[in-house]
Amino acid sequence: LTVLSPTELEAALRAIGAERYHNRHPFHRMLHSGGCTPDQVRAWALNRYYYQAQIPAKDSALMARLPTAELRRIWRQRIVDHDGDQANEGGIARWLRLTDALGLDRDYVISGEGLLPATRFAVDAYVNFVSTRPLTEAVASSLTEMFSADIIRDRVSGMLKHYDFVDSKALAYFESRLSDAPRDADFALAYVQEHALTEKEQEAALDALRFKCGILWTLLDACSYAYVSPGEPAPGAWRPGEHLVSSQR
């Protein structure tokens, strides 16, 4: 018998995080420890904005496939968290406070014009995955949230300590995620434990989490290649110093 118990399945999911979650990426270590230039923090925030902005698309695609009002009500909270109830509320709006604080032109950030191509491909792959794979895999791909509390705590304290161009208001996004992410992860983990019952389903759920770790890792690979010395942004992508509001130029 190679079917895992719920506890064993959780342990196998956590082992994937320990190997593949993006807290292990050199760029993240650099970001948290104060090793990034302002332009490198800008590049990261600009590219990561596209991920944030597409999360409600991802969650809407998943919600479209949930079979009951009860499940949809629970999943809907994720969309409320990111989109807010009115303008200037919610996770996307809070992320824009960070790019504002970094001096990036807000319209340019929202336009997506300056994204690295790999950012767009990776994020779109996530939305496609959730739209087309079996529901248990789609839910499992969200389980990077099991690992996010530690990285966010490191990020907030590291960024406040090391970068004088970042203050706690600019990091409001992360404060909200500290409470939202564990709540979301608990539900998703229980769902996967309840629905991935065969060896094949469990392996597919583990693969879904590996896939998702690859998304987050790719965003940092792309920022590293493009913006860490010597730095070679793809043609058309944002270049350091560009699209800053006048006070930051």
Added chain:
Amino acid sequence: LTVLSPTELEAALRAIGAERYHNRHPFHRMLHSGGCTPDQVRAWALNRYYYQAQIPAKDSALMARLPTAELRRIWRQRIVDHDGDQANEGGIARWLRLTDALGLDRDYVISGEGLLPATRFAVDAYVNFVSTRPLTEAVASSLTEMFSADIIRDRVSGMLKHYDFVDSKALAYFESRLSDAPRDADFALAYVQEHALTEKEQEAALDALRFKCGILWTLLDACSYAYVSPGEPAPGAWRPGEHLVSSQR
């Protein structure tokens, strides 16, 4: 009037190639000039195999949307070129002769297990684009073939000159592309010139080519970050020295 004449549209497409085609990427210059280690050539060939292997999927998706037998007959030739008429024929088989010559385990190459995540996201984005965008844009995204003859000539002569582990048999793929690609590009260019008639359609066709240049560029960004010093392959991706057949270890 900002609608371009057919000649102006071709010039605008060529200008995108001059700015964004992957012959301008540092990794390509390194590959052609003999600056790559055997493991770097392997990493490139392994990742690029996935692109090659998905080209017939891309062309099938496009062919599924062509309205006439005449158009489908013309486009079908691309699939014949890549898949061949029997086993061990066609472009995919020829690419495997290159990975064989580089000593990579063939089953491992075909499995896709060692791909960089960005490779999969980029190639899948290309198939999705061709499956879902207006037909003229789908056709326009193939127009990187307008620029491929020069790069292939450089590649073949550069690789034969600089790498003693590569011979002309291993490069058979590129010899075929020297005649096939211009034929395919001529047809696709004429199609786009005939069907992109408004300013909006022409801008969308130009964007489709920009998008495709981003695909090819991303493959090289990913190889560069993962395999050029210091080199940081994503967790799960191929690592130098792994999965070689015994004669090459």
